[in-house]
Amino acid sequence: MTLLRIDDVYQSYEAEQVLQGVSxxxxxxxxxxxxxxxGSGKSTMLRCINRLTEVDxxxxxxxxxxxxxxxxxxxxxxxxVGMVFQDFNLFAHLTALENITLGLKRVKGVxxxxxxxxxRGHLDQVGLGDQTDxxxxxxxxxxxxxxxxxxxxxMEPKLMLFDEPTSALDPELVGDVVAVMQDLAAGxxxxxxxxxxxxxxxxxxxxxxxxxxxxxxxxxxxxxxFEQPExxxxxGFLSGLQADGPQ
Numbered sequence: 060m061t062l063l064r065i066d067d068v069y070q071s072y073e074a075e076q077v078l079q080g081v082s083x084x085x086x087x088x089x090x091x092x093x094x095x096x097x098g099s100g101k102s103t104m105l106r107c108i109n110r111l112t113e114v115d116x117x118x119x120x121x122x123x124x125x126x127x128x129x130x131x132x133x134x135x136x137x138x139x140v141g142m143v144f145q146d147f148n149l150f151a152h153l154t155a156l157e158n159i160t161l162g163l164k165r166v167k168g169v170x171x172x173x174x175x176x177x178x179r180g181h182l183d184q185v186g187l188g189d190q191t192d193x194x195x196x197x198x199x200x201x202x203x204x205x206x207x208x209x210x211x212x213x214m215e216p217k218l219m220l221f222d223e224p225t226s227a228l229d230p231e232l233v234g235d236v237v238a239v240m241q242d243l244a245a246g247x248x249x250x251x252x253x254x255x256x257x258x259x260x261x262x263x264x265x266x267x268x269x270x271x272x273x274x275x276x277x278x279x280x281x282x283x284x285f286e287q288p289e290x291x292x293x294x295g296f297l298s299g300l301q302a303d304g305p306q
Contacts, residue, residue: 081273083275155198201229277292
C-alpha cells in the first residue's frame, strides 16, 4: 500500500528555487533516507509533508489525505505525521513525561492518567523509563532526542519524519538514537529520514534519495547507491562522506 506520494513538488523562498519537481513514493512500512549537500532541499521536503512549509505546485498524498489541498485540516494531518527535529524542541519547564503527555491531552483529548501511562510506555521504548521526572536541562543531547522520538510516537502517527536527528549530538551520543530508530524500522514504522548516518542508511533504508539543487539526482537501495552509483554527483558526495570516517 502506497502511504506517501510526492508528485512533482516545487517550492521556493522568494527568488530561490528550493525544490524542483521532486517525486517519489513510499509504501507502508518503508524506511527512506534523503541525502544530499547542505541547501539541497532535504529539510524543506519534510516541512512540506507536514505543512510547516507550503508548496508552490505539485501534490503530496498521505494515504487518502491530499496533504497539499487547501481544504485539508492541518491539525488533523499533523496527528498522522510525527516529526523529530534536529534541535529537540522540548519545553524546558516540563519534565520528560510532561513533554510527552502535553500533546496527548491537548490534541488527542486523552485523559491525564491514560496519557501518563502511554508516555511511560514510550519512554521505556526509547530506553528512558528511569527519566520520567527529569527536565531537559538534566538530560544529555541524546536523551533529549529520544524524548522527542517518544513524544512523536505517543501520537501514534502513520509516518515519522526525522530531520537530521543526530547532527546536533556529540559523536558518543549518536549510537543510542540510531539504535532507537533501527528498532522502529524493524518494527514496521514508516520513516522518512534526513540523515548522513551511513550505518543507519545501510542497515535500515529501503531506498535512498540523493538530492542536489532541489532535484532527486538518483534513487535506489543502499547497496546500489553506496557500491555502484550511476551519477557522478552521487558518487562524489558519498565518497566524501566515507572519507570523513565511519558513520
